[in-house]
Amino acid sequence: MMPDLGKYAFAVLASYGVSVLLVLGIVVLSVWQGARVRRALAEVEARQGKTDG
Amino acid sequence: MSIWEYANPKKFMQTSGLVLPWVAGLSALCIVAGLVWGFFLTPDDYRQGSTVKIIYLHVPSAMMAINAWGMMLVTSLIWLVRRHHVSALAAKAAAPVGLTFTVIALVTGAFWGQPMWGTWWAWDPRLTSFLILTLFYLGYIALWQAVEDPDTAADLTAVLCLVGSVFALLSRYAVLFWNQGLHQGASLSLDKKENVADVFWVPLVVCIAGFVLLFLTLVLVRTRTEIRARRLSALLARERMA
């Protein structure tokens, strides 16, 4: 059920493709950085025997 | 119960942790629904053909690109006046997200402009202003990364954000003066006659809601990361001292 995009198919698909890539990029980056920092923090907290925060 | 309670990082972490899954889910729902609706279920415009579908990405991202800077301005002011660290970190967290939206707006605009105006890029006031906005975002992010002491960096970037806002507005008007526009007027306004047709309007609003929520989600995630990173470096510093 792909709609008929006519002669502008490239423009439309490219816009959607690039935007989705960019949004996914920033989401993955944010989540990845978050996970990394959380792991590092958990490790240090466990080492110091403190678990608040 | 006041909003300043959330200036306490611990309180902020608790509440944002609770809210985050809902905001994230809702934003994903709105964006997917809005884009699917817009892409598959709306008719082509009689003049623009299928390129009208780009509006569902272009308009929300452009709106959020500007609103993100506005949010950074507010949080920078709060940081300068009330010295709440969460506020400064939220501004830091918002900048890359705002930059991403700015780039999306520029890229989708270029893809739309190529068939419609016959050019990828025109030195039109709106386009030029957005390019300048990109530069402001880049400078802001670069300054955060260049300054090592976190509080110094927060202060300097907050000052830059204030001054930058004034100059961004000045540039906006300077650019208007410099060249007349090719870009169409506002797609959304309270005046119904100015608006785009209803078939396009409803999915567009859904998309805008989705992008607002997406921005919120990302800022929350990134602010939480920044708070954890700050705590991490504090703990490490304590370890070195001991």
Next chain:
Amino acid sequence: MFRLLTRDLRLAVRAGGGFGLGLAFFLLVAVLVPLGVGPEGAVLARIAPGILWVGALLACLLSLDRIFALDFEDGSLDLLATSPMPLEGVVAVKSLAHWLVTGVPLVLVSPVLGVLLNLPVQGYGWLVLSLALGTPALSVIGAFGAALTVGVKRGGLLLSLLVLPLYVPTLIFGAEVVKRGAAGLTVGTPVLLLAGITLGAAALLPFASAAALRVNLR
């Protein structure tokens, strides 16, 4: 205050480099552009206002990091900050000194470079006027950027990234004055707007620069 001004001027002249370099750069831009674009007079006359303004702006940028960096390194900035003179005043004086050693020479040589770029006769007055009105804004805005980046090692590139977007309004109105002047149109509006930007920047930005300096000296 006057002492500080003369001290800065003397340092700039003795140290050399700084302001001669800006002028040489400006000259080079005016020489390189025709080599790149081609020698047709009509084309050069059309782009001359923009090239001259961009050249002046970049020449100004070259010496910005010297405004505070040297004083920051040898500690005299700390002394100035603890002196009875308000830091805002220090910033204003230092911007003025920077303008006197870079902006004014640029204004003075610009007509010569106008000849190289085949600027139409009626444009010369406006070129000098617009640069005279606009370069103080470049110095004041640049001082703000220098104040932000004074603590950053190798801040030169960062400084350009921060300052160039802030130069946009000045550049647009300044080049517009020359463009309209060279074409024989009325120039009242851009001249007034350019003067407004310069005055507004000179009045307000020293406060922001001083705030940034205080943070960096903390």
